[in-house]
Amino acid sequence: MTDQLLLLLAVGLSVGLLLPSLMTMMMMCCLRRKKNQQNQYQELLSSVPSVPSCSAPVILVTQGSWTSPTDVPFTLPPRFIPQNVGELTTDEGVEKKEEEGMKVDTRRDILAHRGSLSVRTWYPVGSVLAGLYTVTPLGEVVAPPPGMATRLCFSVEYRHSSEQLMVSLLRLGNLPPHFHSNVTLVELRLLPDDRRPRQAKARGTGPDPEFCDCLIFQVSAVSVLKSTLSVCVLSVDKHGKRHAVGRVLFPLEGELGQAGRVLWRDLDPEEATQCSELGDVQVSLSYSPSLQRLSVAVLKARGLQLLTDSGVCVQVSLQIHTQAVKTKRSCVVTGGQEHLFDYRVTFKLRPQSLDESCLRFELQQPKDNSSESPSLLGVLVLGPFMYARGPQLQHWMDMVNETQEPVKLWHRLSRAT
Numbered sequence: 001m002t003d004q005l006l007l008l009l010a011v012g013l014s015v016g017l018l019l020p021s022l023m024t025m026m027m028m029c030c031l032r033r034k035k036n037q038q039n040q041y042q043e044l045l046s047s048v049p050s051v052p053s054c055s056a057p058v059i060l061v062t063q064g065s066w067t068s069p070t071d072v073p074f075t076l077p078p079r080f081i082p083q084n085v086g087e088l089t090t091d092e093g094v095e096k097k098e099e100e101g102m103k104v105d106t107r108r109d110i111l112a113h114r115g116s117l118s119v120r121t122w123y124p125v126g127s128v129l130a131g132l133y134t135v136t137p138l139g140e141v142v143a144p145p146p147g148m149a150t151r152l153c154f155s156v157e158y159r160h161s162s163e164q165l166m167v168s169l170l171r172l173g174n175l176p177p178h179f180h181s182n183v184t185l186v187e188l189r190l191l192p193d194d195r196r197p198r199q200a201k202a203r204g205t206g207p208d209p210e211f212c213d214c215l216i217f218q219v220s221a222v223s224v225l226k227s228t229l230s231v232c233v234l235s236v237d238k239h240g241k242r243h244a245v246g247r248v249l250f251p252l253e254g255e256l257g258q259a260g261r262v263l264w265r266d267l268d269p270e271e272a273t274q275c276s277e278l279g280d281v282q283v284s285l286s287y288s289p290s291l292q293r294l295s296v297a298v299l300k301a302r303g304l305q306l307l308t309d310s311g312v313c314v315q316v317s318l319q320i321h322t323q324a325v326k327t328k329r330s331c332v333v334t335g336g337q338e339h340l341f342d343y344r345v346t347f348k349l350r351p352q353s354l355d356e357s358c359l360r361f362e363l364q365q366p367k368d369n370s371s372e373s374p375s376l377l378g379v380l381v382l383g384p385f386m387y388a389r390g391p392q393l394q395h396w397m398d399m400v401n402e403t404q405e406p407v408k409l410w411h412r413l414s415r416a417t
Helices: 002-039 091-114 351-356 390-401
Strands: 151-159 164-173 183-191 198-201 210-218 228-236 242-251 263-266 280-288 293-302 313-320 323-329 338-348 357-365 375-382 407-412
Touching: 151 228, 164 183, 183 210, 183 242, 198 210, 242 263, 242 407, 280 357, 280 375, 280 390, 293 313, 293 357, 313 338, 323 338, 323 357, 351 357, 375 390, 375 407, 390 407
Parallel strands: none
Antiparallel strands: 151 164, 151 263, 164 210, 183 198, 183 228, 228 242, 280 293, 280 407, 293 338, 313 323, 313 357, 357 375
């Protein structure tokens, strides 16, 4: 038993001494094999691409090292000076000299135009114009340049297959400063027969509001050439009151050849614009709910189609439903292109009757024989939705909303129905 224990102890000591040696030999073999594999790798190609000699100059951003991220050199471009080619006496030499001189002049022009910013080596990338980046301070209103009128940008196109006139409103330019903070509206009509206006609202405010609206008129190919597009620009303040900015009258005859082209037209001031064949009349309305009083003022008329030189009068009637409650007539006024009436009249009207009443204006021209009825020059009806549309309806609604404040507006006359 003692001999066996001694034998086992000798074997254990031998194994304990041999195990570290074996582990050391295995680690050395692994390191040698790994070193041999690394020596077998091929050399990587350079990351800098080769550039042919005949190609244009290339800026290698990765080449070199910068001292700091903000260290960007700014140098003036070199000036191209023609080389001294000596005295050339032959015709070929003279032609070569002229050709080199033209190249030098061209390069000088390019340098003067493109600027002088360079990166690492000379390579022009452009110049900065400080005037393009000036910003108007907030809240400051810039007046339009003197002598420039408010302009409307639009386009017209007629589609014969569907008999549709398409009007695209693009933008309004050089709006007067006192309208910059208001909402801009545009009303379009196709004169002389269109009574229902199409309306568009600007996307923003300021001196140059944009629209980007397309409005369609259904009209035959024969009638469209005899029509005139009327574009009326209105400005609505914060109280909802409308102010006329101006109008564009665009005859369509001869203007539909180039479809889709962008057009710019100056707006005629509203006071100097005549938009109907029978003439216009300026009316002022105001209503007092506490006094139950409707005040009407016929100020002036323009562009009337007079039959004789006997003068013009205006007849104002208050109607409830189809019955004329009260009728008043002004005195006869004579004039040229514009007749000044300044005729004022009041009617007793309860607030409950505002939605069922209307005002009818008749421009009349008396005849020499007083027993004969006067000639009717034109008719205007102002009232709620039951009686009127467009500006006539809007004028009545403005009067109702702006109590005791006179609302003045021009209206076109129509034929009696």
